[in-house]
Amino acid sequence: MPRFAANLTMLYNEHAFLDRFAAAAADGFKGVEYLFPYAFAASDIARRLAEHGLQQVLFNAPPGDWDAGERGLACLPGREAEFRAGFAKALEYAQALDCPRIHVMAGLAPAGAERAALAATYEANLAWAAGQAASAGRDVLIEPINTRDMPGFFLNRQDEAHRTVMAIGAPNLKVQFDLYHCQIVEGDVAMKIRQYLPTGRVGHFQIAGVPMRHEPDLGELNHPYLFGVIDEVAAACGWQGWVGCEYRPARGAVPGGTSDGLGWLRAAGAQPQRMPPT
Ligand SMILES: O=C(O)[C@@H](O)C(=O)CO
Numbered sequence: 552m553p554r555f556a557a558n559l560t561m562l563y564n565e566h567a568f569l570d571r572f573a574a575a576a577a578d579g580f581k582g583v584e585y586l587f588p589y590a591f592a593a594s595d596i597a598r599r600l601a602e603h604g605l606q607q608v609l610f611n612a613p614p615g616d617w618d619a620g621e622r623g624l625a626c627l628p629g630r631e632a633e634f635r636a637g638f639a640k641a642l643e644y645a646q647a648l649d650c651p652r653i654h655v656m657a658g659l660a661p662a663g664a665e666r667a668a669l670a671a672t673y674e675a676n677l678a679w680a681a682g683q684a685a686s687a688g689r690d691v692l693i694e695p696i697n698t699r700d701m702p703g704f705f706l707n708r709q710d711e712a713h714r715t716v717m718a719i720g721a722p723n724l725k726v727q728f729d730l731y732h733c734q735i736v737e738g739d740v741a742m743k744i745r746q747y748l749p750t751g752r753v754g755h756f757q758i759a760g761v762p763m764r765h766e767p768d769l770g771e772l773n774h775p776y777l778f779g780v781i782d783e784v785a786a787a788c789g790w791q792g793w794v795g796c797e798y799r800p801a802r803g804a805v806p807g808g809t810s811d812g813l814g815w816l817r818a819a820g821a822q823p824q825r826m827p828p829t
């Protein structure tokens with residue numbers, strides 16, 4: 552069975568943010584991730600992690616003005632200074648939280664902008680961030696996101712993300728492979744795990760039921776099968792990462808709403824899956 556991390560931005564919303572650590576640990580999670588830690592002192596978060604024996608596995612660099620609709624700065628010409636300052640802050644938190652991975656969101660392509668100019672800015676920013684992160688012993692992750700959830704998001708496909716990582720060529724720059732977005736944008740999820748995981752360029756997985764982004768046992772994806780594929784390929788290539796549980800519990804932010812929906816996790820005795828015959 553893969554190692555599952557609770558995404559505390561989406562799970563346990565019946566609790567205040569700092570109380571979600573205890574709730575995740577009580578349900579047996581050993582790792583946590585979330586979008587942004589910056590509204591809290593790193594020392595307060597570090598204390599919760601230590602108190603509950605949790606590992607911080609991932610969080611995001613500052614995304615610009617989230618409340619105004621921004622979804623990352625990395626592809627935006629003219630915002631480089633802000634990108635760098637945000638990433639430096641993310642590195643400080645990563646150090647304090649002993650977090651090995653920082654997700655850098657690409658951003659929304661401005662209407663009418665030339666894609667080549669955005670791509671050049673994106674690659675230059677990522678190359679810089681990967682260099683800074685390497686000195687601090689951290690990985691930088693980029694995530695293809697579907698445009699139904701984030702209209703205009705710059706990076707949507709797994710192949711584009713892997714091309715970007717290869718073009719930059721930094722060993723600590725990797726792809727955050729969210730199976731939910733992959734299924735919506737391009738499908739063929741199991742074969743993409745088989746294609747990309749052995750390359751060493753996948754830094755992290757995330758999961759959710761499709762299309763509603765509820766529990767993984769609700770919707771069109773067969774997660775027990777996909778966990779088996781991840782297990783099989785990870786064992787063959789030596790991958791040892793985490794799978795982030797990034798979904799909105801179907802029952803919502805009601806007491807027990809997340810815990811009661813974890814039947815899929817308790818049942819996740821994933822078995823190795825064979826390649827389909829060609
Ligand atoms: O899939 C997602 O939405 C997240 O992983 C994220 O970082 C941006 O919202």
Ligand SMILES: [Mg+2]
Binds near residue numbers: 694729757797
């Ligand atoms: Mg995701």
